[in-house]
Amino acid sequence: VRTVDNSAATVNPAAAAAIHPILAARFSPRRFDPTRALDEESIATLVEAFRWAPSAGNSQPWGLFPARRGEPEHRRIVAHLAPSSARWAPDAAVLFVTAAHRQVEDTDLLYSEFADYDLGQAVAHLTLQAQALGLASHQFRAFDLDALARELRPRPGWHIVSMIAVGHAVEEEPQQRERRSAADVSAAPWT
Amino acid sequence: VRTVDNSAATVNPAAAAAIHPILAARFSPRRFDPTRALDEESIATLVEAFRWAPSAGNSQPWGLFPARRGEPEHRRIVAHLAPSSARWAPDAAVLFVTAAHRQVEDTDLLYSEFADYDLGQAVAHLTLQAQALGLASHQFRAFDLDALARELRPRPGWHIVSMIAVGHAVEEEPQQRERRSAADVSAAPWT
Numbered sequence: 274v275r276t277v278d279n280s281a282a283t284v285n286p287a288a289a290a291a292i293h294p295i296l297a298a299r300f301s302p303r304r305f306d307p308t309r310a311l312d313e314e315s316i317a318t319l320v321e322a323f324r325w326a327p328s329a330g331n332s333q334p335w336g337l338f339p340a341r342r343g344e345p346e347h348r349r350i351v352a353h354l355a356p357s358s359a360r361w362a363p364d365a366a367v368l369f370v371t372a373a374h375r376q377v378e379d380t381d382l383l384y385s386e387f388a389d390y391d392l393g394q395a396v397a398h399l400t401l402q403a404q405a406l407g408l409a410s411h412q413f414r415a416f417d418l419d420a421l422a423r424e425l426r427p428r429p430g431w432h433i434v435s436m437i438a439v440g441h442a443v444e445e446e447p448q449q450r451e452r453r454s455a456a457d458v459s460a461a462p463w464t
Numbered sequence: 465v466r467t468v469d470n471s472a473a474t475v476n477p478a479a480a481a482a483i484h485p486i487l488a489a490r491f492s493p494r495r496f497d498p499t500r501a502l503d504e505e506s507i508a509t510l511v512e513a514f515r516w517a518p519s520a521g522n523s524q525p526w527g528l529f530p531a532r533r534g535e536p537e538h539r540r541i542v543a544h545l546a547p548s549s550a551r552w553a554p555d556a557a558v559l560f561v562t563a564a565h566r567q568v569e570d571t572d573l574l575y576s577e578f579a580d581y582d583l584g585q586a587v588a589h590l591t592l593q594a595q596a597l598g599l600a601s602h603q604f605r606a607f608d609l610d611a612l613a614r615e616l617r618p619r620p621g622w623h624i625v626s627m628i629a630v631g632h633a634v635e636e637e638p639q640q641r642e643r644r645s646a647a648d649v650s651a652a653p654w655t
Contacts, residue, residue, distance in 0.1 A: 462565070
């Protein structure tokens with residue numbers, strides 16, 4: 274007997290009542306429709322959302338490697354997926370490899386101490402733009418990082434961080450999602 | 465003679481035409497209205513948006529210290545602002561100190577290698593929820609980190625990362641914003 278309300282807008286009834294629909298309805302699907310593609314304009318819009326994110330001192334310590342399903346770039350990436358992501362991620366219309374600019378080229382100096390923080394923020398803007406376009410996103414780290422770095426050869430100071438699968442979710446119930454309480458979010462970090 | 469179109473929705477005409485309004489209109493104001501407060505429900509909604517962000521393995525390596533203008537918590541934070549942020553940040557209705565859970569308590573083990581990436585993502589969700597509520601946000605790092613850490617005493621493994629000022633922007637022209645091109649975002653990281 275199911276007693277859990279799994280509709281996308283009600284993962285948390287209180288939150289769903291208040292937070293913006295593109296936040297409330299967002300989830301990371303495990304299945305994408307392998308028959309649907311994204312047009313160039315949609316992909317360009319996702320990159321626009323990404324690059325207009327804020328960053329510390331406008332340092333923009335972020336980059337992408339976009340790869341559409343069926344293109345040679347896609348095959349270069351898919352070759353390095355872990356078995357767990359290889360089951361579903363190649364079906365997404367686009368895979369983006371994300372990169373953070375952590376150090377100044379050929380030095381140990383930090384390019385930005387906020388490289389990963391700002392990258393995460395830009396990724397959030399991209400994924401919410403995807404949601405606004407009726408698409409879904411699933412970020413993951415289930416790939417052979419060293420092998421992918423040999424394949425894509427990030428410049429000195431740049432580091433591959435994650436991948437984002439973006440496409441059309443196959444209709445499914447969202448996973449029952451769990452989060453720490455709002456009270457815990459404000460209490461846990463402090464003594 | 466002004467030849468630059470500085471209206472909030474047209475920081476980049478191509479982007480503004482395509483990306484979602486809460487992304488296109490977002491900017492980090494330098495002046496907040498010191499006469500306007502946020503009600504409890506709005507603050508709770510911001511925290512909801514923050515805590516429902518995705519994270520690696522649902523690790524949720526994030527926390528907040530919310531402080532409303534006029535309350536004792538606010539004075540504890542404002543005391544440690546740098547001169548540059550002390551000029552404007554105290555006027556915002558709320559200041560949030562953000563924290564990342566990087567290490568497992570009392571060890572060198574990583575709690576999450578995505579602590580800062582996921583924190584940035586949750587912050588983006590909060591700031592976009594603020595935008596959806598007609599509010600504005602300005603993230604900054606212009607504060608005495610060591611002094612603030614002595615004041616708020618993050619638990620072992622937790623680290624203060626940034627502050628977010630949220631409130632009602634005083635009507636102003638957005639700064640002319642600059643970003644690397646979309647082509648550069650996809651090319652810069654790779655050899």
